[in-house]
Amino acid sequence: MLTAVTVLTGLSLALAAVLIATERLVPERGDDAVERIERLLPRIQCAQCGYPGCRPYAEAIWNGDAEINRCPPGGESTIRALADLLGREPRPLDTSLGQASMDRVARVDESLCIGCNLCSRACPVDAIVGLPHRMHTVLTRLCTGCELCVPPCPVDCIELVPRHG
C-alpha cells in the first residue's frame, strides 16, 4: 500500500516537473499562432480595425491588446471562429468602426474622375488602374470593398455599390 502510494505520487510529481519545465523552456511559437489568427480574418487589409492591416491586427489579438470584435468585413462568423480558436467569449461586432463588406465593390464615377491617381495609390490590392490625368477605373473582380480609396478622392467620385448587379 505504502509502496504503491509512494510510487504513484513520485511518478506524478516527476511528470508534472517535466511538463512545467517544458512549458518554461520551450517558448510558444507566436508566429504560428498569429498566422492562424490571420487565416481567420478576411485579409482584405481594410484597416477598419484601427491597425494598418490584417497581420498587425492578428498580432494585436495574440498579444492581448485587441478585442476579437473589431473586424467589420469578417462580421459574426469571423468573431465566432476567432472565439473558437482562442477560447475567448464571442462578443458582438464593434459597429463604430465601419461597414466595409466583401459584398460591395467600389465604383468610380467616370464623368467626375480627374485622374489624380490618389485612389489607386490607396488601394491595398492594386484593384484600381488608370493613367495620371486620365479616368481611373476599378477592377471589380479584384476589389474587396475595403473603402480605403474613398477618403483620398478629392472630388468624391467613388462610391460603394453591391457586388452583383
Added chain:
Amino acid sequence: MVDVTLERYLTGGIRLLANKTASTEEPILRDIVPPQLVIALHQHGGASAIPIVKVGQDVAKGEPIAIPESPPSAGVHASSSGRVRAIETRLIPTGKRLRESLCIVLDTDGEDRPFDPGPAGAWPQGREARLERVRSAGIAGLGGAAFPTATKLERVAGRCKTLIVNGAECEPYISCDDMLMREAPAEIVSGALEMADLVGAPLCIIAIERDKPRALHAIRDAAITAADPRLKVCEIPTVYPAGGERQLIELLTGDEVPSGAFPYAIGYVCQNVGTAYALHRLATRGEPVTSRIVTVTGGGVDRPRNVEAPIGTPIGYLVERCGGYRDDVVRLIHGGSMMGYTLPSDDIPITKATSCIIAATSGEIRQSYEEWACIRCGDCATACPARLQPQELLVAATARDFDALESLGLDDCIECGCCDVVCPSHIVLTDRFRHAKRLYAEHARRLALSAEAELRHKRREQRLRLSEEGSRAAQEALKAKLRADNEARRKAIAAAVERARQRKRRDVQP
C-alpha cells in the same frame, strides 16, 4: 443484336405514381403560332447569346437573332416570322429556377415564313465544322438542363466509350420524350447515330423506362431498320430518378461518375432523345432549334396533351390551346412534380429547358405538413440515389458548417427530392440543400477573394519596398557622383589657383 437485358438496379431512388397517361392520349399538337413570342437570350447554360437584330426589323422563322458568346453558349433563332417589337429584360424559366434574361419580343405575322440560310445551312463536312454548326443552330440539352450540346460533345469527342441517349423520362407527369419517341423514332435513331459519329462513340445505347412500351417498340423497330452495329436499345426499370445523367450511366454500365467530375471524364456522354431529334433536323433539313415538345398537363388543364411549342411561347397561350384552365386549378408548375418549381404567372415564356407545365389542382400538390424533428431513421439515406447521408447534411446545413457540408458531399446532391418524399417527419430537405449550396458558393467565393487579396497585397508591399530601396540606392549614387564632381571641380580650381600663383612668382622674379 439490338436489345440489352439489364441486370443491375439503381442505388436508392423511389417508385412514384407516373401520372403520365392523361397527356399521352392525343397526338402531339403541332404548328401553333402564338401572337407574340418572348425569346430569351440566356436560356442555355453558359454565357448569354448576343442579339444581332434591331427593334422593328422583320425576321423569318429560323433566322438567327442572337449569336453565341464564347463557349459554352448557343445561338438563338426566331421561332416564327414577324417583327421585333422590343429587346428587354424579362423573367424566364431555366432548368432549376426563374432568372432574368434579355429577351427578344417578337410580334408574329401568322405566316410562319421560313428563313432561307442558303448554302450556309448545309450540313458541313468534318467534326469541327459540324460542332460549330450545332453551336450556332442553338442545340441545347432538351431534357431540361439546356446545356449547350456542342460543348458537351466537344468535351467527350475522341475519348467516348459509350453515347447514352436518354429516353428514360423518370419524373412523374412529363411525357414529351415518350410522345416524341412514339411519333418520330426513325428521326431520333438517325440523330443518335449522327451524334455517335460526332464523338466517335463505338457504342450507342438508347435507354427507355419499362413503363413506355409503345415508345420502346417504336424505337426498337427503328433501330432494327437502321441496322447499325453500334446501336443498342435498353429497357430500364421504372424508378425515379433512373433518368438522371449519373444514375443512368451507373445503371447501364456499372461505372460511377466520380464526385466533382463530369461524365466525359470517364468516357460517357448522355443526350436526351429530344436533342437527338433536334440534331437530326439540323443535319438533314438545316433547321435550327425553334421549337420543342412541351407536356401541358395536370388536373387543372382541360385537355392535357403534348404540344410542339415555338420557343418563347407564353405559357398562358399553351394552356389555352390545350382547352384552357379548369376552375379547380391552384398552381402552375414548371418542370415535373419532383424537381419543378412554382411559376408566379402564366405570361412567362417557355425556353429550351421547358419540358413540362403542370396546372395543378389542390389534390395534386404536396400538402404542407408541420415539420417534426429528425428521428434519424435513415430512410433518406436509403432513398438517396447519390449515396449521400441527407440526415447528416441537414445537421451541417442548419449549423452552416461548410467544412462538414463539403466532406459530406453536398455538391453531389442532384436535388431529386427523394429524401423529402420518404421523410416520416415531413422535413423539406431538398430546399435546405439548395439553399446551403448557394451559401456554400458564396462562402467559397469569399475565401477565393480573401486569398487573392492577400496575395496581391503581399506583392504590392514587396514592390513598394523594392522601389523604395531602388530609389534610395539611386539617391546614394547621385550623391556620390555630385560629391566626386565637386571634388574634381575643387581640385581643378586649386590647380588653376596654383598655376596662377606660379605665374605671378615668375613675373615678379626676373
